[in-house]
Amino acid sequence: MYKDNFLIIWVVVVGLTVVMFEADAQSKAADFTLRFKNTANGNSLVLLDSTYKNTFGESYQVTKLKYYISNIHLTGKQSNYKSKEVFLLNAAGSDSATFQLKPGIYTELRFMLGVDSILNCSGAQDGALDPLNGMFWTWNSGYVYFKMEGYSTSSTADLQRIEHHIGGYRGINKADRQIELTLKEPIVIKDGDTKAIFIQVDLDKYWQGKSDIKIAENALIMFPGELAKKSADNFSGMFSIISIK
């Protein structure tokens, strides 16, 4: 019994070694990073201490900014990259999503701001989706895709709070949004490269884009529905490429 297992494992190891060499001979994947730079009023976002103004002249501070990026998709000439991996970006934590990309020339970059519907209703998850990250609603299940909290003198809420918890995976209340970024020039990945795309996430565009989000009217957005969808409609305008290095 034990001998049989040993033989099988031996064969697998030999097989894997061969496959490794084959794959190796072709190309070596590169470490590829999407690095997100949150900005407000043209400056890098500083939590808590800085005061910003939105286009409606409402001033605000941000104490918390977290969002999910997933389903990253790069379309290339030789090969495509498509992954269901979910990354949690946090202004007070990780600012990047790193993954392996095969050498080639890529012309389109797309991802989702949000979490796949199915992952919203498949039970206890771990990693980026661990409820410990504070991005899961307990009374109306589902992930908060985008969470911004802070204060504003325009807020009518208790303690002049702003709490925007944007999410929703069911039917008409879906709040995940596709973000498509225009690449001025293709991304060229060579053997063993490490490359990063710097992406601006502009809060100015969050308040005004397809919809107007005035703090005076919407200090608290806490559950899926019309308001959350209006906010989500502004997501795509917030993202743009700064540089590729």
Added chain:
Amino acid sequence: MLKLKVIISFLLFAAVSLFIIAAGKKDRDDIYKTTPLEFKIPKGWPKPTVDFFKKNKLTEEGFLLGKKIFYDSRLSKDGEVSCAGCHQPFGAFATFDHDLSHGVSNSFTTRNAPALMNLAWMIDFHWDGGVNHLEIQPLGPLTAPNEMGITLDSALMILKADSAYYRMFNNAFGNPAITSQRMLKALAQFTGSLITSNSKYDRVMNGLDTFSNFEKKGYVHFKNNCASCHKEPLFTDNSFRNNGMLLNRFKDIGRQRITALSSDSLKFKVPSLRNIQLTFPYMHDGSIFSVPQVIDHYIAKTNAPQIGLDSVLRKPIVLNKLQKNELIYFLYTLTDTVFTKNKRFAPDGPVYFKH
């Protein structure tokens, strides 16, 4: 470059081989092994709509871990409230004789604690169906300020402070890491195993017993008036309906809170009627105290329908005193003492319940 790769590969190869040989020599017993549990579907019951145990394999070790967590009152702000504090085994896992339940620091829930049973056949959880999966349900009570009132972080810290948990997580999952996912999966193994299918009704359906004349007549009243929502054999069709309950002092709008649709106003999940004899008081806010009063509620509501009342209840229910009693006798055949007295579901030691 290639030379280096060849060398590395050979070293790797050698290392793996050595590892395999070493592992083979070790005593087989200390390799992680769980005891699989079979999820038995009672005779004549449908298959669950969602297979909660597909990606969370039921094992004896996982079940026992889940049970320990369920009865552990340290997992609360004041150290006094466990899941079982509100879901009491002697009350068929509802809060015995309470309209609302006690949370930490003299707080109260705003809804009646449902009896935990046959959860594996449910699709949505809570009275408004806001919770979409059995595994993540405990996040609600653990963190709600009027239930257990702690953060998920501190819950994990409490588990990590007890060496017994390391052993049990190790037994259930192969290494002692205590994570939220594992805690939740273990809890779901316990709660999902709370199956009640040994009532007199079940024995009669399986040809092992017979209804009395009273019960038999009550069964007919039940099929005529109640069975379309309280569908056999689970005694719920898992839908959300307005059965005539009014807006209460907590302004609880039910399903509408989740869907934001005004058409869902005052709709609540149809509860199972199994063990109804033990789970008084009734309805989402525990505002109806006895089964006879529930029947009177249905008679009154169907004879004077308000806006929003479910269409099924728009046909007047007519039952005289005797017939009401017959219906009650039938409903009491749904009591399953094999379930409530099942040692497997009971705590291992004495447990304190706050009242």
